Amino acid sequence: MERLDNITLEEFGRLIRKHQAGVRAFVCSLGACFDYVDDIAQESFLIAWKKRDSFDTSRDFGNWVRGIARNVVLRKRVKDERGAHVVNMKLSEILAEQSEEEDVRDPETTLALVQALDDCVDQLPPKTGALLRERYENNATASQLAERLGTTGDAVRQAFVRLRRRLRECIQERVGEAIS
Amino acid sequence: MSGKEVNLLVARLVDGEISHTESRELAGLIEMNPEFGYEVRGELELSDLLSQKFHETRSANAFMAAMKGRFRADRSATRFVAAAVDMIEKSERPKRKRATKKTIWWLLPVAACLAVIVGSFRYNEEQAERLPERIVARIKALSSDVEITRKGEVVLATIGMDLLPGDRIKTKSTQRVTCSYPGEKTTVLLDGRTELEFQSAEKGRRLFIEKGKIDARVASGSAYAPFVVATPHAECEIKGTRFMLTVRSGRTRVEVSEGIVALKQLADGAVIQIGAGEFAEARKRGGTLMARASKDPPDRILPPVKLSEDGPEIFRDEFTSGMENWEPVIEDDSGRFRPLNESEAGLVEWDGQTLQRKAEPGVVVMHANLTKDKQLGIRLKRDIPPGSIIIEYEFKGQSGSFFDVKYGPGVEWTASNDYFPGKYSTSWNVERRELIRLKPKDGFERYDHRCWYYRGAEGKYEPETVSADSLRMKGERQIIITGRARKTRIGRVVIRKLAKPGAR
Numbered sequence A: 001m002e003r004l005d006n007i008t009l010e011e012f013g014r015l016i017r018k019h020q021a022g023v024r025a026f027v028c029s030l031g032a033c034f035d036y037v038d039d040i041a042q043e044s045f046l047i048a049w050k051k052r053d054s055f056d057t058s059r060d061f062g063n064w065v066r067g068i069a070r071n072v073v074l075r076k077r078v079k080d081e082r083g084a085h086v087v088n089m090k091l092s093e094i095l096a097e098q099s100e101e102e103d104v105r106d107p108e109t110t111l112a113l114v115q116a117l118d119d120c121v122d123q124l125p126p127k128t129g130a131l132l133r134e135r136y137e138n139n140a141t142a143s144q145l146a147e148r149l150g151t152t153g154d155a156v157r158q159a160f161v162r163l164r165r166r167l168r169e170c171i172q173e174r175v176g177e178a179i180s
Numbered sequence B: 001m002s003g004k005e006v007n008l009l010v011a012r013l014v015d016g017e018i019s020h021t022e023s024r025e026l027a028g029l030i031e032m033n034p035e036f037g038y039e040v041r042g043e044l045e046l047s048d049l050l051s052q053k054f055h056e057t058r059s060a061n062a063f064m065a066a067m068k069g070r071f072r073a074d075r076s077a078t079r080f081v082a083a084a085v086d087m088i089e090k091s092e093r094p095k096r097k098r099a100t101k102k103t104i105w106w107l108l109p110v111a112a113c114l115a116v117i118v119g120s121f122r123y124n125e126e127q128a129e130r131l132p133e134r135i136v137a138r139i140k141a142l143s144s145d146v147e148i149t150r151k152g153e154v155v156l157a158t159i160g161m162d163l164l165p166g167d168r169i170k171t172k173s174t175q176r177v178t179c180s181y182p183g184e185k186t187t188v189l190l191d192g193r194t195e196l197e198f199q200s201a202e203k204g205r206r207l208f209i210e211k212g213k214i215d216a217r218v219a220s221g222s223a224y225a226p227f228v229v230a231t232p233h234a235e236c237e238i239k240g241t242r243f244m245l246t247v248r249s250g251r252t253r254v255e256v257s258e259g260i261v262a263l264k265q266l267a268d269g270a271v272i273q274i275g276a277g278e279f280a281e282a283r284k285r286g287g288t289l290m291a292r293a294s295k296d297p298p299d300r301i302l303p304p305v306k307l308s309e310d311g312p313e314i315f316r317d318e319f320t321s322g323m324e325n326w327e328p329v330i331e332d333d334s335g336r337f338r339p340l341n342e343s344e345a346g347l348v349e350w351d352g353q354t355l356q357r358k359a360e361p362g363v364v365v366m367h368a369n370l371t372k373d374k375q376l377g378i379r380l381k382r383d384i385p386p387g388s389i390i391i392e393y394e395f396k397g398q399s400g401s402f403f404d405v406k407y408g409p410g411v412e413w414t415a416s417n418d419y420f421p422g423k424y425s426t427s428w429n430v431e432r433r434e435l436i437r438l439k440p441k442d443g444f445e446r447y448d449h450r451c452w453y454y455r456g457a458e459g460k461y462e463p464e465t466v467s468a469d470s471l472r473m474k475g476e477r478q479i480i481i482t483g484r485a486r487k488t489r490i491g492r493v494v495i496r497k498l499a500k501p502g503a504r
Helices: A009-029 A034-050 A061-079 A089-101 A107-122 A126-136 A142-149 A153-175 B003-014 B020-032 B034-054 B060-092 B097-126
Strands: B137-142 B147-150 B153-156 B168-170 B177-180 B187-190 B195-199 B205-218 B227-230 B234-238 B241-248 B251-258 B261-265 B271-274 B278-283 B313-318 B326-331 B337-339 B355-357 B363-367 B376-380 B389-396 B401-407 B413-415 B426-430 B435-440 B447-455 B461-463 B471-474 B478-482 B488-497
Touching: A009 A034, A009 A061, A009 A089, A009 A107, A009 B034, A009 B060, A034 A061, A034 B034, A034 B060, A061 A089, A089 B020, A089 B034, A107 A153, A107 B034, A126 A142, A126 A153, A126 B034, A142 A153, A153 B003, A153 B034, B003 B020, B003 B034, B020 B034, B234 B241, B234 B251, B251 B261, B251 B271, B261 B278, B271 B278, B401 B478
Parallel strands: B205 B227
Antiparallel strands: B137 B177, B147 B153, B147 B168, B168 B195, B177 B187, B187 B205, B195 B205, B205 B241, B227 B234, B234 B261, B241 B251, B251 B278, B261 B271, B313 B363, B326 B337, B326 B376, B355 B363, B389 B401, B389 B488, B401 B426, B413 B435, B435 B478, B447 B461, B447 B488, B471 B478
């Protein structure tokens, strides 16, 4: 079994760059509060670096770090007294358990999903694209957007539910695999 | 629950606006239908990928930069720990005086040459931003009449004043001072009743805190690294982090908000790393040194400002425990802090332009917008007596009960339920089958728990003769809360901390 113990920090950095998007999205999918997603992902990569000699290179690095991230999220839930604000407690526990039971994703698929997302966003009508930008680029909440658009927060949330569904369908068509 | 309601629940989760109750509701739905959990995770994953794509601070480059900082902080702390351990081991080895003397005399010129070469190399690298050698820091902001002792003489501090090695600042209870390190984003805020001396060191910057409290933000990758803070009981090495340090009655407490701080206890040489969200205390007499999770966000020290009509941003911070326990305060004529009154509410508002809660949960940005020279602050609410809790309840019969719990400062209660934080004020519905136990950590004999009230017909609270059926005492050791209630009733129980244990 080949190990990662001789890898340099620079090489490890390249692995992080390759897998960071997927790992961060995975942490978020476990119900971690948004403000802590990157923090948990960083902590997971740091643990991975410290435990690099136990990693079997025949396995996928991204999936290995996801396993670490899952434990970090669960530990936040159990140990951290401020855990209520780091993760969504019971919800995170259930989502983490569920993610453990799933088949591991092909590493290249995650990268393809990210690429497909870019393409699908580019295809959105200008008005919808602008709304998406407003929400994610400027961190506007549904209530703020509703005020600007003269509608209700729930109507905006519903619009985003439909929009995300559309994007997921578009991604699935392109990659042949659904997100999550 | 209809499909539309479920969609909205998921959307609220994705938007980070879900409440504890809704989160539990969602967890229940996923437990019943695992396929739905798959959907929820997909929504969260997609939303995060969109955020990474659009938001500048979440780009791959920003993440990699933060990751580098994290590695650097970790390696630096590890090196400090290794060096400290090495130093302790060396000090424990038997000394061989003659051999040392022989070795050192011929090494001195070599070391001096090396120091000059290394020093000039470092100088070339850093001279662009570097201060003249003797200036340690600079005063950025301060309250009125702050005094500095310089070479035995007392001088009045002024904004922009350069601080030299050996300068000692001593603040009175209502005074605050902000010191900055020009050329970098490092700032040190001194709280009231603090004594701090700027010391020079061969390497890096060094502060000595005799007593009091500082709130420091040390820029990563500083030309002045390492940044060392010493106290009578401890020494900390900081590199790119945010922390709060308090020195009082034989102990030094370090609470870290970001990055890592290496803390050394001088009494026995024990060394520990404190990570974000943790704190540790070094004691004068030594003893076990361990990092523990912070239970309560520390009161933030706010920089002193001359409030003006321009309303510059004077404060920005995250409150991980939520905002409900905090209140803005202002300095009154006697120099004490009090909550803002109604006439000041128009000048400093929670959700207005001057003091606003940002869109992100738990982030506050405070702007100065007063014409008077007054100090603004933010602190834990004092409307509940220290150490006490008030539970307001509404028994709704068959549909469970609603509880609103408010904690006073410094409470140490434990709860058997995850959703009951045991520390921060909260509201929640207790289902009929649920049972929650509440216990004060320091024992019930310190509390008076006989103050039960119910809300009468006119809306006024009147003393309750018997404790309500779903909120009751058990053997004077704990409070039991259940969702089961035979009748509909609104009331409250006040659990007050006693001045002395057992005294009522």
